[in-house]
Amino acid sequence: MEAITEGVNNINITDSYKKNRIQVSNTKKPLFFYVNLAKRYMQQHNEVELSALGMAIATVVTVAEILKNNGLAVEKKITTSTVDIKDDSRGRPVQKAKIEIVLGKTANFDELMAAAAAEDGENGDEQNA
Numbered sequence: 001m002e003a004i005t006e007g008v009n010n011i012n013i014t015d016s017y018k019k020n021r022i023q024v025s026n027t028k029k030p031l032f033f034y035v036n037l038a039k040r041y042m043q044q045h046n047e048v049e050l051s052a053l054g055m056a057i058a059t060v061v062t063v064a065e066i067l068k069n070n071g072l073a074v075e076k077k078i079t080t081s082t083v084d085i086k087d088d089s090r091g092r093p094v095q096k097a098k099i100e101i102v103l104g105k106t107a108n109f110d111e112l113m114a115a116a117a118a119e120d121g122e123n124g125d126e127q128n129a
Contacts, residue, residue, distance in 0.1 A: 020045040024063065026056040034063045038103065039072065043113065047076060047104040053083065054096045064101045071112055073103035 020041050024034055034050070041048040052060040067073035079100040084093040106112075 018049060020047060021049040021051055024050060024052040024056050024060045026052075026059045031059060031062060031066075034059065035066050038063060038067060039113065042073065042103065042105050042109065047102060048073075050101045050103065051099070053085075053098050057097060057099045060099055060101060064103060067103060071106055072109050074106055075101065076104045077102040 022034060022037055022041065038048045038050065050060045050063060064073070064075070068075065077100075081098045082095045083098050085096050086092075087094040
């Protein structure tokens with residue numbers, strides 16, 4: 001796991017510095033943290049790029065599927081590759097699978113987000129009454 005995290009941290013900055021990219025870990029944050037963050041990124045940038053290495057790939061695919069199944073996102077592009085990551089404990093590079101999924105807003109994204117926000121507001125009012 002440390003090698004994966006280290007690899008994510010060591011990715012070439014010029015390549016990875018995109019304002020709408022989320023680099024997903026399967027150990028650091030809960031699944032719905034990434035789902036909600038992706039929603040926010042889509043609101044700001046109209047699309048989001050989800051990226052992961054190794055074991056975190058399943059988490060990225062799950063996040064993408066949740067957003068698609070809720071009618072919030074459409075797939076624009078999926079890229080898979082392998083990257084060499086230097087593993088200090090072994091002293092040689094290790095190959096890790098990498099996935100990048102670009103999701104765009106659906107036509108009714110803003111309506112669905114507004115409806116969800118209104119629903120959350122109603123639920124909050126009931127609890128405070």
